[in-house]
Amino acid sequence: MGDKNINAPLTEAIYYILLSLMQPMHGYGIIQNVKEMSGGRLVLAAGTLYGAITNLLTKGWIEAAGEEENSRKKEYVITTQGKAALMAELARLEELTANGRKVMEV
Amino acid sequence: MRKVEWHWWTIGQYKEEEKWLNKKAQEGQALVSAFAVRYEFEPCAPGEYTYKIVFTDHMPGTDGRVAFEEFLAESGIEEVGRFHRWAYYRKKNDGTPFEMFNTTREELAHANKIKKLATVLLAVILLTLVMEVTAFIHRPKELFGVVLFVALMSGFVFKVYKDCVKLVKELERENRLFE
Numbered sequence: 001m002g003d004k005n006i007n008a009p010l011t012e013a014i015y016y017i018l019l020s021l022m023q024p025m026h027g028y029g030i031i032q033n034v035k036e037m038s039g040g041r042l043v044l045a046a047g048t049l050y051g052a053i054t055n056l057l058t059k060g061w062i063e064a065a066g067e068e069e070n071s072r073k074k075e076y077v078i079t080t081q082g083k084a085a086l087m088a089e090l091a092r093l094e095e096l097t098a099n100g101r102k103v104m105e106v
Numbered sequence: 107m108r109k110v111e112w113h114w115w116t117i118g119q120y121k122e123e124e125k126w127l128n129k130k131a132q133e134g135q136a137l138v139s140a141f142a143v144r145y146e147f148e149p150c151a152p153g154e155y156t157y158k159i160v161f162t163d164h165m166p167g168t169d170g171r172v173a174f175e176e177f178l179a180e181s182g183i184e185e186v187g188r189f190h191r192w193a194y195y196r197k198k199n200d201g202t203p204f205e206m207f208n209t210t211r212e213e214l215a216h217a218n219k220i221k222k223l224a225t226v227l228l229a230v231i232l233l234t235l236v237m238e239v240t241a242f243i244h245r246p247k248e249l250f251g252v253v254l255f256v257a258l259m260s261g262f263v264f265k266v267y268k269d270c271v272k273l274v275k276e277l278e279r280e281n282r283l284f285e
Contacts, residue, residue: 027181031181043205045205045207045208046177046206047160047205047206047207047212048206048207048208048209050174050177050178051212053177
């Protein structure tokens with residue numbers, strides 16, 4: 001069965017988490033990566049990130065990627081389904097900016 | 107030297123409780139243990155820690171709770187107190203704000219979970235009150251004390267419920283600004 005929400009807008013946090021997980025990463029790594037990508041504007045709150053990871057795992061958009069040696073830190077990575085959601089969001093954002101630029105003539 | 111303080115907050119006042127703990131930390135008193143109305147503090151550098159109170163999805167010791175706390179520990183967040191599903195977390199100040207949620211929508215979902223608990227408590231106590239009052243009509247002498255106690259408890263639980271409703275309303279109002 002297809003994912004009916006695959007074309008629904010993603011929250012900013014989910015978008016950045018999925019982008020971060022194009023390579024395997026653990027929770028704190030995601031927080032640091034998102035902070036860096038957003039130029040320090042977005043600092044993911046721990047509760048928000050935990051809830052997002054739990055939901056994304058349930059949805060099958062990310063999966064566990066094994067654990068670091070001598071560490072209990074869990075790593076996660078994006079799945080094919082997650083990549084499809086990310087691509088759909090990218091297309092949606094591009095459409096929004098393209099139309100905005102065309103109308104505003106900027 | 108550790109100092110013990112006793113303070114009573116309802117579950118709907120957890121934001122005020124959080125502010126109180128952070129004010130204490132700003133004054134150099136760090137919470138090191140909390141259980142119900144008992145709080146234990148020890149000296150710290152002013153503003154060394156920030157505190158957050160969370161109504162977690164899991165009971166202490168369960169797999170879900172352990173997983174959540176291991177996850178928080180990765181970000182330098184430690185648990186200093188627990189009571190049922192309540193948890194007191196702190197983080198050393200590193201220049202970035204310590205928040206548990208990024209959006210008011212998530213705060214609201216958290217507050218609604220607390221309100222749900224208060225609603226169940228209120229329903230149970232009111233049902234008990236109705237049953238006791240019904241029995242009291244037939245045996246007034248024996249049940250006077252019990253009815254009085256249940257009536258006082260109902261008043262207390264109603265106050266808890268009212269605080270939760272107020273908190274949820276405030277967050278709903280704020281949430282409307284950002285949707």
